[in-house]
Amino acid sequence: MSARSSMERTGAVEAVANYLDALRVSDPTVRERVTAQVLERVAETNGDATAPLAMRELDRMVNDWFAEVIGEPQPIEDAAQLSARGRLALLLVDLPGRWQSQFLQPGPWPPDFVRAMRESFLHTRPNDHLADMQPEPIDLGPIATLTRLSRLPYYRILLVWLAFALLLVVVFRLTH
Amino acid sequence: MHAIPSEMPAPPAAPLALAPSRRNTARTFAFFSCAVLITGVGGMLFADLLWRTGWSAGRTVLLILYSILLFLASIGCMHGVYGFLLRRIGDRHRITAMAPYRERGLAGTNTALIFGICNEDARRVCENLRSIYESVHDTGQGEHFEFFILSDSTRPSCWIEEERAWFEMTRELGAFGKIFYRRRTDHAGRKSGNIRDFLRTWGRRYRYFIVLDADSVMSGPTVCDLVRLMEVHPTAGLIQTAPYLVNGHSAFARFQQFASQFYGPVFNAGLNYWSQDGGNYWGHNAIIRTEPFMQFCDLPELPGRKPFGGQILSHDFVEAALLRKANWEVWFAYDLNGSYEEGPPGVIENAQRDRRWCQGNLQHFMLLFTRGFDGLSRVHLSQGILGYVASPLWLLFMIVSSYLLWFHEETGLSDIAVAPFTPYLRLTAAHHALLVFCLGMVVLFLPKVLSILDLFWDAERRRRFGGVGRAAAGVLAETIFSTLHAPVQMLFHTKFVLTTLLGVEVHWVTQQRSANGTTWRGAWQQHWLHTLIGIAWAAFAGWLGTDIFWWFTPVCTGLVLSTPLSVLTSRTSLGDCLRSAGLLLTCEETSPPPQLTRLNERMEAHAAASNSRGAALLEAVRDPYLNALHVAMVGDRSSTGPAADSPRVRTAMERVLSADLAERSPDDEELLASRADLMAKLHREYWLAQSTPAQ
Numbered sequence: 031m032s033a034r035s036s037m038e039r040t041g042a043v044e045a046v047a048n049y050l051d052a053l054r055v056s057d058p059t060v061r062e063r064v065t066a067q068v069l070e071r072v073a074e075t076n077g078d079a080t081a082p083l084a085m086r087e088l089d090r091m092v093n094d095w096f097a098e099v100i101g102e103p104q105p106i107e108d109a110a111q112l113s114a115r116g117r118l119a120l121l122l123v124d125l126p127g128r129w130q131s132q133f134l135q136p137g138p139w140p141p142d143f144v145r146a147m148r149e150s151f152l153h154t155r156p157n158d159h160l161a162d163m164q165p166e167p168i169d170l171g172p173i174a175t176l177t178r179l180s181r182l183p184y185y186r187i188l189l190v191w192l193a194f195a196l197l198l199v200v201v202f203r204l205t206h
Numbered sequence: 207m208h209a210i211p212s213e214m215p216a217p218p219a220a221p222l223a224l225a226p227s228r229r230n231t232a233r234t235f236a237f238f239s240c241a242v243l244i245t246g247v248g249g250m251l252f253a254d255l256l257w258r259t260g261w262s263a264g265r266t267v268l269l270i271l272y273s274i275l276l277f278l279a280s281i282g283c284m285h286g287v288y289g290f291l292l293r294r295i296g297d298r299h300r301i302t303a304m305a306p307y308r309e310r311g312l313a314g315t316n317t318a319l320i321f322g323i324c325n326e327d328a329r330r331v332c333e334n335l336r337s338i339y340e341s342v343h344d345t346g347q348g349e350h351f352e353f354f355i356l357s358d359s360t361r362p363s364c365w366i367e368e369e370r371a372w373f374e375m376t377r378e379l380g381a382f383g384k385i386f387y388r389r390r391t392d393h394a395g396r397k398s399g400n401i402r403d404f405l406r407t408w409g410r411r412y413r414y415f416i417v418l419d420a421d422s423v424m425s426g427p428t429v430c431d432l433v434r435l436m437e438v439h440p441t442a443g444l445i446q447t448a449p450y451l452v453n454g455h456s457a458f459a460r461f462q463q464f465a466s467q468f469y470g471p472v473f474n475a476g477l478n479y480w481s482q483d484g485g486n487y488w489g490h491n492a493i494i495r496t497e498p499f500m501q502f503c504d505l506p507e508l509p510g511r512k513p514f515g516g517q518i519l520s521h522d523f524v525e526a527a528l529l530r531k532a533n534w535e536v537w538f539a540y541d542l543n544g545s546y547e548e549g550p551p552g553v554i555e556n557a558q559r560d561r562r563w564c565q566g567n568l569q570h571f572m573l574l575f576t577r578g579f580d581g582l583s584r585v586h587l588s589q590g591i592l593g594y595v596a597s598p599l600w601l602l603f604m605i606v607s608s609y610l611l612w613f614h615e616e617t618g619l620s621d622i623a624v625a626p627f628t629p630y631l632r633l634t635a636a637h638h639a640l641l642v643f644c645l646g647m648v649v650l651f652l653p654k655v656l657s658i659l660d661l662f663w664d665a666e667r668r669r670r671f672g673g674v675g676r677a678a679a680g681v682l683a684e685t686i687f688s689t690l691h692a693p694v695q696m697l698f699h700t701k702f703v704l705t706t707l708l709g710v711e712v713h714w715v716t717q718q719r720s721a722n723g724t725t726w727r728g729a730w731q732q733h734w735l736h737t738l739i740g741i742a743w744a745a746f747a748g749w750l751g752t753d754i755f756w757w758f759t760p761v762c763t764g765l766v767l768s769t770p771l772s773v774l775t776s777r778t779s780l781g782d783c784l785r786s787a788g789l790l791l792t793c794e795e796t797s798p799p800p801q802l803t804r805l806n807e808r809m810e811a812h813a814a815a816s817n818s819r820g821a822a823l824l825e826a827v828r829d830p831y832l833n834a835l836h837v838a839m840v841g842d843r844s845s846t847g848p849a850a851d852s853p854r855v856r857t858a859m860e861r862v863l864s865a866d867l868a869e870r871s872p873d874d875e876e877l878l879a880s881r882a883d884l885m886a887k888l889h890r891e892y893w894l895a896q897s898t899p900a901q
Contacts, residue, residue, distance in 0.1 A: 045896065048896065049830075049893055052828065052829060052830050052893075053830050053831075054831075082894060085893055085894050085896075086894065089890060089893070089894070108883070108886075109890070110883070110886035110887045110889070110890050111837075111882075111883065111886050113834075113886065113889070113890065114833065114834045114837040114838070114882070114885075114886040114889070115834070115838075116834075117830045117831060117833065117834035118831075118834035118835060118837070118838050120830075120831070120834075121831040121834055121835060152382075152835070152838050152839070153382045153383050153386075154386060154387050154388065154839060155386045155387070155388050155408075156352070156383075156386060156408060156411065158407050158408065159407070159408055159409070159410040159411050160406065160407060161405065161406055161409055161410045161500060162406070163402060163405060163406050163409075163500050163504040164504060165504040165505055165506035166502065166504070166506070167506055168506055168508075168573070168576055169576060169577040169578070170508075170509070170572060170573065170575065170576055170577075171575035171576055171577050172575050173571075173572050173573075173574070173575050173576075174509070176510075177508075177509040177510040177514075177515065177572075200263075200267075203263035204262075204263050204264045204267075204609070
């Protein structure tokens with residue numbers, strides 16, 4: 031193996047390891063198995079393993095696995111959405127805590143795991159019970175007259191002049 | 207399996223028209239008559255004092271202002287006096303004493319506890335909710351309650367943090383299906399609109415709902431007691447608790463929380479004396495009967511233009527008034543413990559909050575004469591308005607006083623004092639002035655003295671405040687602080703009232719806070735004008751005469767020292783010093799409830815961990831689980847907007863992927879974070895980009 035190939039392979043291993051870290055997959059056996067699977071699949075299809083190729087392969091493998099475990103209808107139109115659905119299921123079934131050994135394992139899987147993955151549902155809100163609310167009009171009484179005054183043209187200008195006139199009266203009274 | 211039925215049980219029939227009872231009318235008359243009596247006596251004395259040096263138009267203005275201000279202070283004083291007496295002799299007419307309720311079961315009830323939040327600290331909100339949830343479940347009654355976080359957050363980083371905090375908390379508690387999270391994309395109606403959206407969507411599921419703010423905490427027993435009280439009082443539409451300020455660390459927050467807890471029980475007893483079933487609603491820490499609230503409290507927009515027209519900003523007072531108008535009772539359960547909130551940490555934050563409240567309270571002027579409103583509702587609305595309008599009136603009083611003194615000096619009139627028109631007083635002019643001054647001081651400080659006296663009858667409370675000596679020292683320290691703070695508050699409020707009336711927005715310079723509080727620069731930006739006014743006024747008073755200078759000293763000192771006062775009282779170090787010295791101790795500090803202790807421990811743990819958290823949006827792109835969670839929670843709402851391959855979206859995605867915060871705009875963040883398809887795609891592209899060597 032050339033030095034370059036060796037470096038590329040190391041980069042590929044690191045890229046896979048980083049994503050496994052992000053998924054909180056810490057079991058060394060699982061990490062080793064997944065890394066080997068990825069590198070093997072890359073070698074089969076592309077020859078030398080590089081980090082981008084390894085990540086694409088890992089992405090494809092994870093999505094295929096999600097589709098099988100969750101039982102989403104094929105073909106998958108939006109890989110990113112399927113990936114998100116699968117990762118949410120992993121989060122809800124607590125993959126890092128309970129099911130690391132099943133990650134990217136070919137079937138059959140333990141029935142509990144499959145059921146948990148398929149039935150995982152994020153319960154953010156209860157069922158809607160829609161009701162109608164309508165504000166009742168408020169009779170503001172004498173204030174309503176003021177609000178009608180405010181619709182008069184130039185009322186602000188008139189108010190300023192009135193305030194000025196009042197000020198003159200006050201000044202006059204205070205100084206005389 | 208949870209016990210909340212899918213449909214709310216049949217609502218109780220609306221109560222028949224409640225004519226004001228003779229008892230309520232008598233109480234209101236007695237209470238406010240005392241304030242009128244004090245104002246009458248004080249006004250007479252003051253008028254007589256002014257009379258001695260000859261009457262003038264300026265003196266008429268001064269007398270009117272003095273009478274208004276004395277009346278407001280007298281109402282405060284009467285709250286203290288009545289509260290003190292009621293705590294001694296007991297008051298059967300409080301909602302917790304009118305019928306036995308503790309034995310009442312909660313079977314068949316269903317209550318939602320709702321946290322309306324907007325760009326708040328998500329961890330803090332969730333920890334507050336968790337503490338209530340755990341406390342409610344410790345009572346064994348958890349099955350009757352469900353919790354909602356109702357987010358109106360507009361900043362993507364905030365709402366992503368909310369999603370993460372909600373999920374982690376709910377999973378830890380095993381409370382999926384009991385604690386819910388909903389974010390509105392349409393923020394119509396602000397807080398009241400947020401609650402209305404909840405009611406329109408889920409209101410029919412619950413017989414009651416308890417409104418909580420982001421910083422609200424309530425104990426489980428208090429939550430259950432509120433429901434029991436509603437059950438045994440079927441005509442009660444709303445019960446407000448008295449939330450006490452807690453968790454203050456800065457000196458300012460400790461002054462406030464000491465005042466709230468030390469004077470609060472006495473004042474609140476006085477408030478309940480006259481308000482009875484015509485109480486008020488403060489917007490949070492209150493239980494509401496859902497059906498009448500949905501029927502009568504959807505707020506219309508007010509006619510006319512801002513600041514008085516449009517959406518009702520301070521909705522709580524108005525909602526209470528609307529419930530009263532529909533003959534539902536509104537009670538103040540002031541003696542239920544276990545209801546808490548937090549206060550602002552400094553003078554500037556306090557003023558920022560007052561700015562919002564000021565506009566809302568002034569807007570209530572539009573509703574003062576609404577047909578059908580209960581008289582007590584009008585009193586509550588008036589008090590809210592006068593709470594802010596009092597400041598410009600006080601300033602005007604000071605200005606007119608100064609003018610009269612200057613006029614006297616300028617014209618060279620002699621100081622010949624004529625006999626007062628109340629000749630039996632036989633006082634010299636100086637003694638007469640001293641009597642007027644002393645009356646004012648008694649009105650202002652009597653409630654504080656009565657609060658100290660109250661300790662002598664309550665050994666438990668005395669112990670919790672560190673003994674009478676320490677409590678009295680705390681009152682002295684708080685009085686000195688509030689004396690210095692009051693003129694600063696006066697100028698702030700005057701500015702707020704004027705700008706609100708003129709329809710001018712107040713732009714706050716972004717608060718500059720260090721870890722230990724307000725910075726000197728930040729404080730100077732807010733207080734330089736206060737300082738200059740204080741110096742100028744002191745110089746003017748000194749020029750008029752030494753005696754006059756000393757009369758103005760308390761006001762001028764607060765203004766001149768406003769910057770250091772603001773900086774120093776915002777510091778936690780000073781707050782800690784006061785606590786070490788045994789000053790301003792509160793019940794929640796000397797005997798902290800386990801619920802608050804656990805809450806604070808968790809918050810400290812989060813504070814230690816929060817440094818390692820990256821920007822929330824980038825986290826939601828990078829982290830496979832957070833990304834999946836966010837995508838799921840944004841959900842179906844995200845189908846509209848520009849296509850995923852449009853230049854606008856591509857540019858935004860590239861900026862986020864470059865992790866260059868400087869390049870990223872809030873619009874980019876909102877566009878991406880609000881679209882499930884884009885966030886899912888971003889996650890994939892992020893990890894593929896990470897594995898690509900840099901060119």
